[in-house]
Amino acid sequence: MNEAAKLRNIGPKSAAWLRQVGLRTREDIAEAGPVEAFMRVKRAGFKPTLNLLYAIEGALQDCHWQEVPDARRTELVSAAEAAIAGLPAPRHKPPAGPVRTTVLTADTVPERPDEA
Template identity: 80%
Template sequence: MSATKMRNIGPKSAAWLRQVGLRSLEDIAAIGTVDAFMKVRRAGFKPSLNLLYALEGALCNCHWQEVPDARRTELVSAAEAAIALLPPPRNRPAAAPVTTTHHDDAHAPAMALHLFDDDRALPSAD
């Protein structure tokens, strides 16, 4: 059974699974729900917990919303423990709050002209 035809698995999730080498229900069953979820996460994708529940539902042949609450809690705990063991992202600065600076429109044209007034930036014609 291909990843695109698995129960609960939509096109985006199927693409993620294919890209990490999980192409069938048997592939997912072989490594387990949490490890399949973590493979997707380690590949750089940003899966939500819905993928975790969808994978479990696919393995149990039920709708992802029918996964029992106790099992969901187990899955989330296992996924959180695995996520905690991941190394921090490489070569990326820590996310910081985004701020927007607004300039007074009356000074904007003068500032733009000033940027191009410097004769030192142009090569000499001599």
């Protein structure tokens, strides 16, 4: 049975993310806490928004995510930002080299053997 999908505020996509990081039941999520649950999803490579953080908190408090008090949202965001700051920096590809523009004129267009 998929309990995460039955939690208030948790839609199919969020439930799938939570399952994939090992949080399958309300008890699993409560034990991890909203910030750790959010961070597990983020560390797994998904791109959750803060709405997931609020949704998890709302699910644990059995209220709509928009009813999470502003003070609590601020606490959650501060804790998530601190946790995100502790993540390793993403690896980026090196920037591409300089771009050269070539202007073709009638004198510089190569001949094509198929146009003979």
